[in-house]
Amino acid sequence: MEPIKLSERVYFLGVQDWDRELFDEIIPLPQGTSYNCYLIKGSEKVALIDTVDPKKEDIFLENIKELNLKIDLIISNHAEQDHSGAIPKVLSLYPEAKVVTNEKCKNFLRDLLLIPEDKFLTIKDGEELSLGDMTLKFFFTPWVHWPETMVTYLKEDKILFPCDFLASHIATGEIFSKGDDFIKSTAKRYYAEIMMPYRISIKKHLEIVKNLKIDMIAPSHGVIYTDPKFIINAYEDWVSDNLKNEVILAYVSMHGSIEKAVDFFERKLVNLGIPYKKFNVTRADIGEIAMALVDSATLIISTPVFLANPHPKISFILSFINDLRPKTRFAGIISSFSWGQRIEEQIKAQLNFCKLEYFPSIILKGYPKQRDFSSIENMVISIKEKHKEIGIL
C-alpha cells in the first residue's frame, strides 16, 4: 500500500496483514489485521508514529522510501513488537534518528529489541515536542494493553494516534471510516479480546480523549476514524457498568447428558423471553465468546466431569474468561458426573478474578432426571428475577 495522506503533511505508511490468523498465538483474527504507522512532515523535523510487525517491515520500508525523506524521530507509543518491531531497522537506515517515548517504554524497548540507551529521547506525561510548524503532545495511558502505553496528539491537525487504544483487528482496503455496524463489531471484538481486562483504566483514559479537540483518530490497527465520536461513544458503552438482559450458555457435552440439560435450559430461556448466546466450547470462536462477555449479565458454564476435573476445553475457556475479567454479574454451573464432585469449587476457583454472584449449582448424576429439569427451570426463573432486580428487564 502506498503512502496515503491523512492531511497535508500527515501520511499513512501502514501495512495490511490479510493472512494473519492469530494474535498472541491465541486471539483469532477472522478479518486479519493491519499495522498502522504514520509519518508527520514538520517544517523542521520528520516524525514516524509507531512502526510495524517485523514480518512486514520490508513493505513498510518501501512505503517510507516512497516519500524520500529523512526520519528524525520515531515516536513509540507502545513497546509490543507489532508496533515497535521495525524500529531497529529504521534506526539502521536513519542512524541519526531518536526514539521518542516514556521511561517505562524505553526500558521495555531496550530489553525486547536491544536498542541502545543513546538512541532515546525520553518524554514526560503531557510534554510537547515541536516539529517546527507541528506540535506533538504525549499523554500517558498505562494499561491500554501494557503498563507503558501512551497516546500522541498532533495539535495543529487535531489527529489522535492512540496505538492499540480504540483500535480494531481488520485488514482493509478502505482505511478511512465514519463507522458502521461491521466496523463497530470489529472494534468490539478487539475491545473484548485485548482491552476488556483494563476496563477501569480505559474509563479514566477515555476522559483524556474526550477533553481533546479531535478531528480524526488514527490507531495502529484497523481503520482510521473520521468521526471520532463513533468509536468514543462505543467505548463509553463498553467500559460502562451497563449490562444487557442476555445469558451466555457455554458448554461441552461428551455423551449427551450436558447437551440435554443445556437444550432444556435454552427452551426455558426462550419461554421466558430472555435473549441468550449459546457456545459449544469445543468449536466456538473464542472471540465471539469474548464479545458476548462485554455486556451479557449472566454466564452459565456447563461441563461433564473429565477424569476428576472440568472438561479441559471448559478449563481453557474459564482461564480465558478469568483473564478478560468481564463485568458479567451472575453465573451458574451445571455439571454431570459419575464420580468426582468437586467441580463447583474448581470452576469458582478458576473464575476467581471475576466478581460473580452464583445461582445454586446443578450437579447431575449422569443423564438429567425430572428433578434436574425442575432445578434448571428454577435457575432460569432466578435469572429473570435477578435481571429485573438490576433493572435490565
Ligand code: FEO
Ligand atoms: Fe497491537 Fe499491544 O500491540
